Amino acid sequence: MFAIAIRYLTGRATATHPSNREKPEWPPHPGRLFMALVAAWGDRSDPAERAALETLERLGPPSLHVPAHAEAAVVGHFVPVNDVHGLRNPDKFLPADRRKAARHFPSVVPEGEMVHVMWPAAELSQGDRRALAGLCGRVTYLGHSSTLVQAFPDDAPPPPNLVPVDGSAPLRLRVIGEGRLAQLLADYEAPRRPGPSPWQGYAPPASRPRAEPPRATLAGDFLVLRRASGRNLALPSTLALTEALRGLVMSSGAQPPPEILTGHAADGAPTRNPHLGFAPLADVGHGHADGHLLGVAALIPKGASTADRDACIQAIARSLDRPLVMGRLGSWQLESVAPGDIERRALDPATWTRPSRRWATVTPIVLDRFPKREGDAESIIALACERVGLPRPTEVLVVPVSPVLGVPLARDFPAAPGGQDKPRRVHTHAVLLFAEPVAGPVLLGAGRFRGYGFCRPLVQEAP
Amino acid sequence: MSEKLTLEILKKAIAGDAAAFRCVAELQPVGGSGDKVFPPTYEGGAYATETRALEGNRVPCVILDSVASQANRIELALLRAHRRKDIQIPVVEVDFAKELPDVGTISSLEAPHRIADAILRDSVTTDGTPFRDSDAGKSFTDASVKNATALFEWCPTALVLGMWDSTGPKGGLGAKFARCLVSEIVGIDVESGVRTSSRIDPLQIQKNAGVLFHATGGGWTLDEKRAAKEKGKPAKLGKDGKPSEANHGNIAPSLEAGKGGVTLARARQTTTLSLAGLRRLSFPVKGKDDEARNDAARTALAALGLCGAVLSQTAGLDLRSRCLLVPTDAPEWELLGAPGTEPQRLTLTKEEAFALLNKAVADAEAKGLSWRTIDYVLAPIPGLVTLVKESRRLAAASTNEEE
Numbered sequence: 001m002f003a004i005a006i007r008y009l010t011g012r013a014t015a016t017h018p019s020n021r022e023k024p025e026w027p028p029h030p031g032r033l034f035m036a037l038v039a040a041w042g043d044r045s046d047p048a049e050r051a052a053l054e055t056l057e058r059l060g061p062p063s064l065h066v067p068a069h070a071e072a073a074v075v076g077h078f079v080p081v082n083d084v085h086g087l088r089n090p091d092k093f094l095p096a097d098r099r100k101a102a103r104h105f106p107s108v109v110p111e112g113e114m115v116h117v118m119w120p121a122a123e124l125s126q127g128d129r130r131a132l133a134g135l136c137g138r139v140t141y142l143g144h145s146s147t148l149v150q151a152f153p154d155d156a157p158p159p160p161n162l163v164p165v166d167g168s169a170p171l172r173l174r175v176i177g178e179g180r181l182a183q184l185l186a187d188y189e190a191p192r193r194p195g196p197s198p199w200q201g202y203a204p205p206a207s208r209p210r211a212e213p214p215r216a217t218l219a220g221d222f223l224v225l226r227r228a229s230g231r232n233l234a235l236p237s238t239l240a241l242t243e244a245l246r247g248l249v250m251s252s253g254a255q256p257p258p259e260i261l262t263g264h265a266a267d268g269a270p271t272r273n274p275h276l277g278f279a280p281l282a283d284v285g286h287g288h289a290d291g292h293l294l295g296v297a298a299l300i301p302k303g304a305s306t307a308d309r310d311a312c313i314q315a316i317a318r319s320l321d322r323p324l325v326m327g328r329l330g331s332w333q334l335e336s337v338a339p340g341d342i343e344r345r346a347l348d349p350a351t352w353t354r355p356s357r358r359w360a361t362v363t364p365i366v367l368d369r370f371p372k373r374e375g376d377a378e379s380i381i382a383l384a385c386e387r388v389g390l391p392r393p394t395e396v397l398v399v400p401v402s403p404v405l406g407v408p409l410a411r412d413f414p415a416a417p418g419g420q421d422k423p424r425r426v427h428t429h430a431v432l433l434f435a436e437p438v439a440g441p442v443l444l445g446a447g448r449f450r451g452y453g454f455c456r457p458l459v460q461e462a463p
Numbered sequence: 464m465s466e467k468l469t470l471e472i473l474k475k476a477i478a479g480d481a482a483a484f485r486c487v488a489e490l491q492p493v494g495g496s497g498d499k500v501f502p503p504t505y506e507g508g509a510y511a512t513e514t515r516a517l518e519g520n521r522v523p524c525v526i527l528d529s530v531a532s533q534a535n536r537i538e539l540a541l542l543r544a545h546r547r548k549d550i551q552i553p554v555v556e557v558d559f560a561k562e563l564p565d566v567g568t569i570s571s572l573e574a575p576h577r578i579a580d581a582i583l584r585d586s587v588t589t590d591g592t593p594f595r596d597s598d599a600g601k602s603f604t605d606a607s608v609k610n611a612t613a614l615f616e617w618c619p620t621a622l623v624l625g626m627w628d629s630t631g632p633k634g635g636l637g638a639k640f641a642r643c644l645v646s647e648i649v650g651i652d653v654e655s656g657v658r659t660s661s662r663i664d665p666l667q668i669q670k671n672a673g674v675l676f677h678a679t680g681g682g683w684t685l686d687e688k689r690a691a692k693e694k695g696k697p698a699k700l701g702k703d704g705k706p707s708e709a710n711h712g713n714i715a716p717s718l719e720a721g722k723g724g725v726t727l728a729r730a731r732q733t734t735t736l737s738l739a740g741l742r743r744l745s746f747p748v749k750g751k752d753d754e755a756r757n758d759a760a761r762t763a764l765a766a767l768g769l770c771g772a773v774l775s776q777t778a779g780l781d782l783r784s785r786c787l788l789v790p791t792d793a794p795e796w797e798l799l800g801a802p803g804t805e806p807q808r809l810t811l812t813k814e815e816a817f818a819l820l821n822k823a824v825a826d827a828e829a830k831g832l833s834w835r836t837i838d839y840v841l842a843p844i845p846g847l848v849t850l851v852k853e854s855r856r857l858a859a860a861s862t863n864e865e866e
Contacts, residue, residue: 005802009483010737032648043608043743068516078529087698109524111516137480138741145625146530148737150482152802191636 002059002129002135004033004202005154008147014107015143018174018196024106027066027162028142030051030117031197033151038184040138044063052124052131053181059119061175061200063160067112079103105144116157129153155431162202166215166302168349169201169223177306181246196314213439214353216388217274218234218448220302221309222349222441223316223336224281226295230324230332235282235291237329238363242278242451244326245296245319245334249276251428252322253315260300260308261315263449274301276312277449281346282406284362285456289406294346295334299441355437359415360403364410365445365453371426381430384444384453395433402429404456416447427452465795465808467815468769470762470822472807476738476798477761483737484769485806486796488776490648490730490788498657501724508722510655517651525650525725528782533646533734533775534624538572540774541620549817550770551824553617553835555599557586561587562848568840571618578603578618579628579637584843594841595631604631606638612746614640615760615827616646616834622744623768643740644768648732648780648788656723661716668711674704683709730788732776736768748831759827763834765832766823769796770816777813 006028015032017023025032034056041049079101124132136151162171173196187194233241250257259265263275277299282291290325300312317336325331337347345351348448371377378396386392400410415424425446432455445453466472476484492498502510502525511526528536544550555578556570574580586594594600606628614622628637675683676690677698684690690697699710713718741761742816745752773794780788797806811819824834 007482007802009485009737009799011733012647040743054791107513109515128680137744138739140643140743141641145648146645148483148735148740149646150739150799150802154802379835 001118001121001126001153002132003116003120003154003157004075004132004140005152005157006033006115006117007150007152008110008113008115009150010146010148011113012107012109012147013047013143014105016104016106019089022104022106024108025143026108026110027064027173029174029197030062030179031176032142033117033139034176035184035194036139036142036151036182037132037135038181040135040140042188043138046131047133048127049131049135049145052128052135055128056132057176057178059122059176062117062119062162063164064173064202065114065116065118065158065160065161066162067110067114078304079121104272107144116154118157118160120160138393149458154239160203163199163205165203167201167219167353169203171202172199173202174198175200177310178308198310199313201279213437214390215305215439216300216390216442216444217439218277218299218388219353219439220304221298221313222302222353223227223297223298223300223313224295224347224349225316225320225349226337227293228333230297230333231330233293233329233332235284235293235363235408236280236380237293237326238280238451239414239416239447240326240329241280241293241296241324241332243279244324245298246276246450248319248322248324249298249312249315252319253311257315258308258311260304260311263288274304275449276300277443277451279352279443279451279454280363281352283344283346284404284406284461285345285351286405291406291408294344296339297349297352297441299443320337349441352414352454352456353440354457355439357437358458359432359434359442359455360458361429361431361442361453362404362407362414362456363447363454364429366416366425366427366447368446370423377426378429381432381444385432388442388444388448390442391434391436393432393434397431399429399431403431403458413452416450416452422462431458466809468796468809468811468819470758470766470819470826472798472809473765473769473819473823474758474762477741477758477765477798479745481738481800482725483739483799484765484796484797484809485736486732486734486776486794488732488734488794489791490732490780491791492727492730493787493789495616496729497726499724499726499785500527500650500788501783503529503532503783504722510721510725512653515649515651522652525653525727527650527730527786527788528648528732528780530645530647530688530780533648534642534644536775537644537646537771537861538577538620538624540778541771542570542572543768543772543778544817550820550837552767553619553839554731555569555583555594555617555839555841557582557843558616559842559843559848559851563851566851570838572620576629577621577624577626578614579621579626579631581630582843582847583841584630585847586843588841593844595688599839603638604633606640608640608743609745610747611640611744611760612748612832614638615746615764615832617839619764619767619834620771623764623771639738643764644734644772645737646732646734646772646775648730648782650725650727650730652728653725654727655721655725658719658723659716660714660719662712662714664711664713666711667713668706670705670707670712672706673688675700675706675709676704690736704782709866729791732780732790734772734776736765736772738765741765746832753830755831756827759823760832763820763823763827763832766820767809770820773811773813773816 007013015025088207135151139151141147142149177198183195250261259271262276265271279297280293281295282293298316323331323333365454367380377398381396382392410429440453443453492500513524514521515524539752543551554570556568558568559566571578574582583594588597606614625642627639633636678684679691687697706712745757746760796809799806
């Protein structure tokens, strides 16, 4: 167990949230604490302390105990500027007349003074513990320089009230990630502002399901991208949409695009590892549903390395700056949707990920091989479930029409391209029944990275 | 039980692990509990309100003096004590007295960005060298936490209250020091007041009594023939030439909520001096670092911070028009030590603070780190004086046009 306690000395925590200049950051992100420790290390550049920081990087996301807080009204303060260029600018100089510029100092007033950041399973050497204690002692402030703090290792922290969770979460905080110290040093030398940190979802411990239901490979991150503008498209346009989005994301990230984005290894052969996938978010499942697309989800495989995850997130973030052009289907403008901001069921990750025993397809499953005999399609689909890390379903029903309301017939969907010299693939709707609840997102079959074989829970199971 | 804050206690605190000195002073308006006070207004004329959780209740609060404003007051209090010769601190000032006698001097403690301010940058020493090219000015260009010696000598308040040399030779990458002293005054359990405005005209001039025009040569006239012309037609005052445009007549009484100050249950001033922050500073001399010398410099800086804080408390907290606060009790300082330990309680009067600072500075000097005791006077470059005069002329002209 290793924990760091942060005691806020002035009663106020002023720190700007990285996503919005006028929003305070609370709780303090573990990534921010790490940057403060690195700044303290920078005074002396001690190698033992550096080793301790690198150990901290490898511990994974911590849990937190934070007191409740009250937010302060964010008012614009006018601060006198110092960058008047003398003779060139006929501006006022004297202190009382100095021109002022607006700045915002978003802050919160926490109810208690202490925040704890802890790694319950960590086992640190005495040397690392000593080094980290020294570093903590040199941390002066966290956030704005007026937020004076006292940081120290604490052997008996209170139980956490925020723990890291996978998938969608009510709160997202920046965490540390392996290689962060080296990255910060490179940024400092350049010089440039610190690069982005990885983000981690957090939730109160009680909301985690007692037993984690099995999840498929693409169940890492579920990033919702909403259609901000562009014409209405329906589910059969899925392939065109995901194909265009894949191209846009690949051209938006680092060049040449990494394997996690392209799905191809360096030599051009398709990769064996799961890669970034896309799924259509359509208005289905209720009486008035017409299956039109409200947006698209970008799915990062679970178990992706931090570097890969970051590459995906960054490429996706950059691709939102450009329109998504889909040939004769026109173009869309996508925007990302914050976890708290969801108005439509289809855009809520929970709609597609909540655990259920029964699942039905919203886009048809593309069969990996041609079904020759009776019962072949069902066993191909059952095998497809196992291939993505789900248990074998107890029952598979192959149907031309999906029981999910608003979903078009399987034959109305264009066929997935089969590749050079291969016949077009067969696809079909299906209903799956598992022995135990399975959590989403569920994408099956050969077209799963392009949004085919995307399933929806049929009946809500109790959590 | 509280004891006096002596130099010994200060030295031990700096050399040890104590995190900070903190003073929480309870204040009341000078007019007694329940009197209205006026908080500072920010963008849009709004007060900086917040809700705090106190003893289980959600209590509305308001900022009565921000961190930056308190820092400025501390500097002014130290400057006053320096001018009265109670203490001696380094002061670098620009003397405008010859050309702009009403401005007088502007010192490193009054300039908004302290010694890195543009006013000092655009000034010259007695032999005509621009300040930043002089020995004094060059000495702190490369200052950093590892080498704060020059700033200790020339502007120790910058080390205590923070500084960013953003317009010096290194631009945005210039020397940057985080503050070690943070003070803030918050009003607790506030109720918003209402602002009234009205004017009763003793002459009882009515709205329709006449149409006023701009007169050629200034002022106003009722005679169209003597009016200044605008686009060939006589120019009315304002839109319709009403007497109110020339400040005559009644103004109907009106009420404006949210801008009429607040009444509060109490106000609280929290002042924190971070010892961890001071310990990060090093003061090498001729390339050699000495921990005993560093501690002596840090002790002197801590004493400077404590002195400034005590002065700004005892001077009475006259924050702005209709916002004068007084402490209800003699303020007490806590030395926040290792976590989990009970803080040590200490008192420090104004005279004790002066003595503490003077002794700490003498100690540092004995170890080879002294600070300037003679005021360093600069003269503004002629262009700067011209700018000020021109700005004043423009400001006066624009006010006239608005009439």
